[in-house]
Amino acid sequence: MVIRVDSHRLAYMAVPKAACSSVKAALAALDPLQSENVAEQLGQKQVHAIYPTRRFRRHRWDHLENHFKFTVVRDPLKRLLAVYTNRVEGLGILSHSRKIRRGRMHLPTEPDPDYFFQNLSAYIATSSDIKHHTLPVALFTGTDWRTYTRVFRTDEMAELGAALSDHTGRDVTIPHFNSSGRRLRLDDLSVQTQRVLKVLLEDEYAHLARYFDNPFETGQVPAVA
Known part of the structure; x- marks a missing residue:
């Protein structure tokens, strides 16, 4: 739409x-x-x-x-990290998952970042909210x-x-919503998680190449608030 x-x-x-x-x-x-x-x-x-x-x-x-x-x-990395800091950590969205509450999926509702990103496909299958916010x-x-x-x-x-x-012809100001409470950097995550994210985001950085450098290739690692 x-x-x-x-x-x-x-x-x-x-x-x-x-x-x-x-x-x-x-x-x-x-x-x-x-x-x-x-x-x-x-x-x-x-x-x-x-x-x-x-x-x-x-x-x-x-x-x-x-x-x-x-x-x-x-930036694809910032966008994905913000799914964790805003949706998972800030809003506790996984506590609303019926599949987890009913025991059909055995996943923690308050995962640490490493666990969340290493099991992202499982969380996508568990939560329509996580799926929506991580779609390409x-x-x-x-x-x-x-x-x-x-x-x-x-x-x-x-x-x-x-x-x-x-x-x-109008005075337009863009308001600011959804600022997360803490900053999360790629180097806050384990090496294994970083490898997972590198693979997950390869196509996203290719699609957005004219707007963002791939930090996994340049070594420039952004933080997300």
């Missing part, structure tokens, strides 16, 4: 764990279908109810020729970056706000 604000000719493809809550809130404030009072008071659950994140469908995207078409992408970016963006007017990185929210302001 394309997230559209047709009154301003805006079209956005959301990527989970790539500032999508923040961008959706900014779009709601522009959307005449949302009252100003509602837009100002929106929380994370409300913006996702208004603008669900759906997978990319080319036939729904290509015909929006006159729209400002954009997405926001995040290409499922949400498509594979052809040329279909976008602009692609922004998550460290370019000021630039996104300025671009939306220029396009709409």
Whole structure:
């Protein structure tokens, strides 16, 4: 599903764990279908109810020729580490897993980072939330970056706000949601876990090569807040 604000000719493809809550809130404030009072008071659950994140469908995207078409992408390692710090550690999302609670999957609901990433496939099978937030970016963006007017990185929210302001003639500020409580670095993880992540993220870094360097190749290891 394309997230559209047709009154301003805006079209956005959301990527989970790539500032999508923040961008959706900014779009709601522009959307005449949302009252100003509602837009100002929106929380994370409300913006996702208004603008669900759906997978990319080319036939729904290509015909929006006159729209400002954009997405926001995040460094793949930071995005994956944030699944742990925000969803697992911060929100305790695994405690809601029916499969674990009912004993069909024997996994800890409060795993340490090494255990979580080394058993990520099992947690994906256990939790639809974990699955949703770890799906490949290409499922949400498509594979052809040329279909976008602009692609922004998550460290370019000021630039996104300025671009939306220029396009709409409105003063647009992107709010900040979902900041995790602690910083997790790749070198906080065991060597075995790092090897697992290197393999898991190889295709993601290939897809996003024009926007991010692969730290497993360059030695530049980012931290995530």
